[in-house]
Amino acid sequence: MKIGILKETQKGERRVCISPSIAKQLIEKGFEVIVEDDAGSTSSFKNSDYEKIGAVVEKRGVVFKEAQVLVKINPFDEEDLKLVDDSHILMSQLFHKSHPELIKAIAEKGATAFSMDAMPRISRAQDMDVLSSQSNLAGYKAVILGAYEMTKIFPLMMTAAGTITPSRVLIYGVGVAGLQAIATAKRLGAVVEATDIRLETKEQTESLGAKFITVDNTGEEKAEGGYAKAASEDYIRRQKEAVNKSLFQADLVITTAMVPGRKSPILITEDQIKQMKNGAVIIDLAAAQGGNCELSKLNKTVIEHGVKIIGTTISPESVSTNASDLYGKNMLNFIKHLTEENKFKWDLEEEITDETLIVKDGIIRKNGKTE
Template sequence: MKIGVLKETKVGEKRVAISPSIAKKLIDKGFEVLIEEDAGSASSFKNSDYEAIGASVEKRGVVFKNATILIKINPFDEEDLKLVDKGHILMSQLYHKSNPKLIESIAATGATAFSMDAMPRISRAQDMDVLSSQSNLAGYKAVILGAYEMTKIFPLMMTAAGTITPSKVLIYGVGVAGLQAIATAKRLGAVVMATDIRMETKEQAESLGAKFISVDNTGEESEGGYAKEASEDYARRQKEAVNKSLFDADLVITTAMIPGRKSPVLITEEQVKQMKNGAVIIDLAAAQGGNCEISEMNKTVTKHGVKIIGTTISPESVSTNASDLYAKNIYNFIMHLTENNEFKWELDEEITDETLIVQEGKIRKN
């Protein structure tokens, strides 16, 4: 079976879906791997790196024509779908719940499509979970960006001229990104506080050295390992509990997202007005509307003396590591779905069932 790896066309994207080391593992398992020319160049992987391990580097049209499985990171776009036919099996993040027109377009080609972002949050699927692997890097990078944008340093520092007190960092959302942000900020010497609707995250946050801001979450349980949308009452109580820490914070990182829905607003403009002059907010949920009321995607907005940076910080900025982790997720997923280089099509199995969005032109999941 031939696996085709396509070059990402999304503006600003630097990652590639398969790294040379993982391409070699696939080849060792008996698959043929075709790489679109320069697909890995922005991640520091040269065409010759792929050729050296036995992959073939081809022009875009050749990859579409000869490969059975087509792999990307971002959703297949209109130009991609012009070259897709009913024999193709597509794998990428499709965000099918918020992209119904894309799913209809894929179905119209007669192809089959798996969505990597639909991976169930179960222990068996942890090594295939691209949202976790990429969010880990996003949490790390958010702290580094915040440190760069702040006008203060993170750690306590004692000098002959006097003592510099440590910066205060507040993190909303103790998922994968939030936990990595806590760990990174603590390593840099900051005083870290964190809050989340899921009380089960309290122990995790505290184990990394953060002070957890508790808000009674009765009736606000999470769904499938993800935080669900909070009630108005919980949102009000959370604001009251978090405000003191928010107004004292030098850096705030927000990571709260709900799959397929608009991000919850956790910081209003009124709250921003009461924050420290010179404080920085890194809003990782900006692509879905933002956790801060006045954040804008891919923009830095300075308002009321606070710098608000709306971003996904997506792991594009650390594309070598991000590509390798995504590739490992894909490798594990393909190993799960296949036996003797053939798909098993176990439609009742949870991982297959949740991720198989379109099968031979028929939409299975909306």
């Protein structure tokens, strides 16, 4: 089986789907690896790094022509699909629930496609979960970006000229990104508070030394598979009331609340921003899906009412070397899971395969069944 590593073309993307160290492990498992020219250059991986471990570096068209499995991080775009045919098996984050037109286009090509963002949140799939591995880095980087953009330092500091009080950080959403943000902000010496619709995250928050702002979620849908559900308008109202005091005192706010396949919930309104501290910073990690802050704009910094609002995915592109290694490890484990003696098993009754296989031989699958 030949695995093709494609260069990411999405604006601002610096990662590569499989790093040389992971490509080496695939080759040791008996797979052939073909890498698009300069695919890893923005992650500090040279063509020669791939060639040293036995991979072949080729131009884009050759990779599509020779590889059976094509791997990316971001969804396949129109230019990619021009080169896709019914012999190809595509693997990337397809975000299929919010991109039905892409799934239809892949099906029309007669191809097969796995969506990495559809990985079930079960224990045996943890080492294949790209959303978790990348969100972990995003949570860390959000705090570092916030520290850079703030006009204050994080820790308590006692000097001859007086005492500097610690900064206050508020985090919305205690998933993978939120937990890493809490841990990073605490390590830097900030006073940290966090809130989440999932009350089961209270213990995790407190174990990291942060205060959990509790909001009664009676009547809300329970989270399934580790993913948050969309909150009701009543819950959002009650959350605002409970969190407002902390929000208005915060020097840095990080929002991470995303619901798969849906627009991000608005957690911070313009009216709330008007009451925040002058000079406060908001890092909105949900900006790609509309944003948790009413005034967020993707990949832009907006200053409104004295508050700096940065809408970003921060996606780990800013730490692309580590991010590429982690994503690649997820892909290695996923490919090993799907294959036996370097051939696909196609076990459609198995949960991981069933959930991630979105298109099979040009047929769109829904709810685990072929239509």
